[in-house]
Amino acid sequence: MLRQIEGSKAIAETVALCRPEVVCAYPISPQTHIIEAVGAMVKAGTLAPCEFINVESEFAAMSVAIGASATGARAYTATSSQGLLFMMEAVYNAAGLGLPIVMTLANRAIGAPINIWNDHSDAMAVRDSGWIQLFAESNQEASDLHVQAFRLAEELSVPVMVCVDGFILTHAVEGVDLLDQSYVDSFLPPYEPRQMLDTKAPVSIGAMVGPEAFEEVRYLAHLRQLDALELIPEIAREFFESTGRDSGGLVRPYRTDDAETVVVAMGSVLGTLKDAVDARRDLGELVGVLGVTSFRPFPSEAVRDALAHARQIVVIEKAFSIGAGGVLSTDIAIAIHHEQTLLRTVIAGLGGRAITRRSLEKVLDDASRDELAPLTFLDLDQGAVDRERARMQASRRSGPSAENLLRDRGTVSPKIPA
Amino acid sequence: MTSQRVHFYQVGSFAVGNRLLNEDERTVQAQSDRTNSIDSGHRACQGCGEALGARYALDAAMRATNGQIVAVNATGCLEVFSTPYPETSWRIPWLHSLFGNAPAVATGVAAALRAKGNKDVRVVAQAGDGGTVDIGFGCLSGMFERNDDVLFICYDNEGYMNTGVQRSAATPPAARTATTEAVGPEPGNNFGQGKDLPRIAMAHDIPYVATATVADLHDLERKVERAMELRGARYLHILVPCPLGWGSASDETIHIARLATESGLFPVFEAEHGVVTSVSHIRRPVPVEQYLSLQRRFAHLFGANPRPDVIAHLQSMADENIARYGLLQPEMEQSS
Numbered sequence: 108m109l110r111q112i113e114g115s116k117a118i119a120e121t122v123a124l125c126r127p128e129v130v131c132a133y134p135i136s137p138q139t140h141i142i143e144a145v146g147a148m149v150k151a152g153t154l155a156p157c158e159f160i161n162v163e164s165e166f167a168a169m170s171v172a173i174g175a176s177a178t179g180a181r182a183y184t185a186t187s188s189q190g191l192l193f194m195m196e197a198v199y200n201a202a203g204l205g206l207p208i209v210m211t212l213a214n215r216a217i218g219a220p221i222n223i224w225n226d227h228s229d230a231m232a233v234r235d236s237g238w239i240q241l242f243a244e245s246n247q248e249a250s251d252l253h254v255q256a257f258r259l260a261e262e263l264s265v266p267v268m269v270c271v272d273g274f275i276l277t278h279a280v281e282g283v284d285l286l287d288q289s290y291v292d293s294f295l296p297p298y299e300p301r302q303m304l305d306t307k308a309p310v311s312i313g314a315m316v317g318p319e320a321f322e323e324v325r326y327l328a329h330l331r332q333l334d335a336l337e338l339i340p341e342i343a344r345e346f347f348e349s350t351g352r353d354s355g356g357l358v359r360p361y362r363t364d365d366a367e368t369v370v371v372a373m374g375s376v377l378g379t380l381k382d383a384v385d386a387r388r389d390l391g392e393l394v395g396v397l398g399v400t401s402f403r404p405f406p407s408e409a410v411r412d413a414l415a416h417a418r419q420i421v422v423i424e425k426a427f428s429i430g431a432g433g434v435l436s437t438d439i440a441i442a443i444h445h446e447q448t449l450l451r452t453v454i455a456g457l458g459g460r461a462i463t464r465r466s467l468e469k470v471l472d473d474a475s476r477d478e479l480a481p482l483t484f485l486d487l488d489q490g491a492v493d494r495e496r497a498r499m500q501a502s503r504r505s506g507p508s509a510e511n512l513l514r515d516r517g518t519v520s521p522k523i524p525a
Numbered sequence: 526m527t528s529q530r531v532h533f534y535q536v537g538s539f540a541v542g543n544r545l546l547n548e549d550e551r552t553v554q555a556q557s558d559r560t561n562s563i564d565s566g567h568r569a570c571q572g573c574g575e576a577l578g579a580r581y582a583l584d585a586a587m588r589a590t591n592g593q594i595v596a597v598n599a600t601g602c603l604e605v606f607s608t609p610y611p612e613t614s615w616r617i618p619w620l621h622s623l624f625g626n627a628p629a630v631a632t633g634v635a636a637a638l639r640a641k642g643n644k645d646v647r648v649v650a651q652a653g654d655g656g657t658v659d660i661g662f663g664c665l666s667g668m669f670e671r672n673d674d675v676l677f678i679c680y681d682n683e684g685y686m687n688t689g690v691q692r693s694a695a696t697p698p699a700a701r702t703a704t705t706e707a708v709g710p711e712p713g714n715n716f717g718q719g720k721d722l723p724r725i726a727m728a729h730d731i732p733y734v735a736t737a738t739v740a741d742l743h744d745l746e747r748k749v750e751r752a753m754e755l756r757g758a759r760y761l762h763i764l765v766p767c768p769l770g771w772g773s774a775s776d777e778t779i780h781i782a783r784l785a786t787e788s789g790l791f792p793v794f795e796a797e798h799g800v801v802t803s804v805s806h807i808r809r810p811v812p813v814e815q816y817l818s819l820q821r822r823f824a825h826l827f828g829a830n831p832r833p834d835v836i837a838h839l840q841s842m843a844d845e846n847i848a849r850y851g852l853l854q855p856e857m858e859q860s861s
Binding site: 128129131156157158160161162163164166167168170171172173174175176177178179180182196197200204304305306309310311312313314315316317320 | 592593594595597604605608609610613615616617618619620621622623625626628629630631632633634635636637638639640641642646663664666667670671673
């Protein structure tokens, strides 16, 4: 049923259709509307049987999900940013134990300086944890991905994180076609655990493993993610055939067949990018877009195929590895492994800075003239950075740079570059 | 539970046991068909108080629930010595997740059982003192506040023994550990404000809080049984001497646990909804020296450079416990 609905609400209603048995929640912006809505459904009795546990921290939220999942219950939680980092030990643990928990990550920057707005630093921080990480492009996809995520998680015994751009998607109200209960019930069979705490057949779960088998345990986890490379497109195809909606999958190529320059990105920026690329196409430029939906497992083969003919690849990233460069770019570089392709990284949208179509067109302009540097920061105020470097040079006690930069800018509210 | 007034004066001897009791009053441990929740063959040190405490508590919980127990374990000695795969001593469903999250994992298990309509299977979470009073404290307080249906058992050996005997917030003042060495003008652990978890648990007004030691098996089993009669968050704090960390003889574990209570340093009591309902009275009071002098972690208080001032300070702490819980006067048994 098509409804005009907030992204968070659409996600919450879809999660409810998946019949989770235990939902644990600790509030953090911009995840709050999701868990509020699920909590309200449990409280009202429209989502039952389900236990909604208000925990005292994100660390507890993931831990409650671990206990619930190990007891054979379908478990769900949601978080963002600092919350994900606070639960990080348990995030790794859930994956190590092979518990098919589904978690929404409302992507948000990581402090300091504290910042509640969107980027992908949080998801990147746990990319090696063993969770499957899927990035939603729109609220429709964010909603649909949750049904696919439970199916994927439970078939493989691997936890799945659905990454949804904070505020940009979670707080945006737009048309979303919500699934109905009978469809979700047919798509998502009841959870049958591989291992569980059962008094009739007691097992020990989570004991120590030494060097004699640890590598094999880890390699098996890798193989399960490689299995996901097969299963993710399979589930997306089945979903497409029954709903007509192209949600999920590994990658989403857009006008890449003959493209000389392909822009790669993840999440909500893909919409703006496609608009920008359409405009270039109208001018006869051979540009395309590759959306990466599955970041973990990383679909190297699908990426390689989609980028096979590209002369230049521009990766737009909402996160970066400080002191090194792009994160997604590194994976792309390993996937394509041919040196004649120009690989350019553009770090953009950090801490919620708007990625405008105008700025993206400037990137495409530079790319078309081969003038894009290997690593650039979109809309960076170089003057402000230089002046702060000078202040640091001039005085040992130059104070908090974050404050100095804002004083330099002469404003306390974020500006969209003109 | 029925009670039979039998006084055990088994101080320093092994002469008194279940044979003085009626068959049905004997301990779970005396039953040949007990569960052996944690089976033999594990790697605990000789004389380990925690191994004893865990077996006593879990076997009692198994009897109280007709064998319907799931255990969640924090990282620590108990987890390590009982399991390295492919071996396990656990004959009950058992889950280890992390060091600091056992209370929350147990909440998740309980929530899953509730969602599935399973009222028979009960949840026990267990941790050492580090996993309880330090790194697990936030999750524990959350579990108490929500009154989740979990019995949490702390096996208190007063330090991080698994990592090599470092100080925890449960380490007593003056005790030597690897991070509070017996050097300098104030050797051993500092005299802080203390972190009395049973009293903190009581402040949450949860249905049941009790302390026990491995020296009084009947009392320990009775408390586990009482805990399993109740629903909601329950807390059992068991003193479990550690021969390795305390520097005591491995055949002195029970004796030292008894001296901890007889000296007043470890008060044994139970409370329901924040109100003390019973205390174990001291039968034969002893000065703290008797307890301290059997442990090398306190050796710097004796010998060539004795510290009567520190011993007096510890004695005053014991005296405060005795006064707070009325440990000496049966006729003045208090309810708060």
